[in-house]
Amino acid sequence: MDDKKRKNTDRDDTMEALQETFSAGIPEKLEKKLREMLRGFRQDLKVHPYFLNPKKYRYYKWRGKFPFSRPLARFLVLTGTAAACLVIAITLFFDNKSATWADVEEQFRAIPSCTVSVYLKQGFMSEPIHAQYWIGKGGRIRIHKESKVTFVKKNELIRTFNIKTRREEGKPSWFAYGILRALDRAEDLEKTTLKSIIEAMTVENVIDATSIVISDEEVSRDLLVFDAESYDTLWFIRVWALRESKLPIRILKWHRQYDRYEEILFNYSKEQPEEFFNPDAFAEKLKDQTLTEHELKYLFLQDPGGRSFATPGS
């Protein structure tokens, strides 16, 4: 049906009423007023930002649409942002709290191997003594203390060698005994625990550890610090661990009465090969006079940086 035909059908009473209502002429005064407004609009167009600076006008239009320019929206956006920041801060706060001593112990148990360096001081004025041991898979440990190299497997002393005399010895170093004593109390002989490392040598029966707050915010982002407790309350034990990996990196032990001091440092760089923990392979090389004492001490040790010579402590 075309428009003309449709127009005819529209011509009924309702249409007539509509036509009557809207066909009345416009008051001259009103028409004049509206045309005056149009003239004003035309004049105003000359200062419209669309003509003055189209680039700025785009910004102005965008700004108008941006919710931040509206008071209510601005209030809502600011309140929302503040609430979101608060939620994030609370989440981070609780997240920081969630890294417990148990997490650190668990993470330490999960790693296959590590190197432990120990610095011992018997008194305030005494020089530190350095000892070192490597923990490998299957409860194998290689302990270095001065000229003695001791091999341990599942808490059993296998063999001890003296690299100065180039002979096998019946007695291990007192340091190795300390480690064995701590391992004796451990339930799992396959894996050295963090607790047994702390208890080695001097401390007995570490109960638990609580995290302490580090005042330096920058440092606390990366580090966790725990203070451990022992039955002997004169021992001060502090453990530093990485926040992300939850692995311990440093343990400090200090006896307040006897002024005994131990500092334990951890290195997780590279798992050592089988022969490094093998006392028989070591015994074979011991008689080789071409090898120096240093070479014997770090025999079969693979440098994590891929160097041909082994770096002490790596």
Added chain:
Amino acid sequence: MNPDVLYERLIKPIEKQMVRTVARIVRDPEDAADVFQEALAVIWHNLDRIDRHPNPHAYILRICVTRSYDALRKKARQRRREIRLDSIKTMLLPFHSRDLPEERDRAAAVRGAISLLPTNQGRVVLLRALEDSPYYMIANILGCSEATARSHFSKGKARLAKILLELGIS
């Protein structure tokens, strides 16, 4: 870009239509001036969009019709509120059957009846009644299809007829 050239191209050809649309729908001189001012403000704010629009004249007329129709409905709402406050009796009666001095005036009654229509039906009826505009033009102005414009008009007119019949106008 020259503002005069733009005005000549966008506004000048439909100046008369803009004035007539607003003045006829709103009728009250003061209200009409306010509505026209509002419509010009909308045009001012959307000048770049109108300039880029494929049918700028239809866009401008739509602004005028929408603003006028909104004013008509606002006025009707105000009246209904005044009446409710004026007499509790009117609350028991349907709006269009009450006996008021304004509704004795046929034109005012028709305006009041249109304000009761749904927005799209009301706008189509107004456009059809104002200029006897063809459907394709109404469709252009309202940004819908011709069939939709026809449907809105048909439904709007039927509802309007019912209201006017109840008022005893037709």
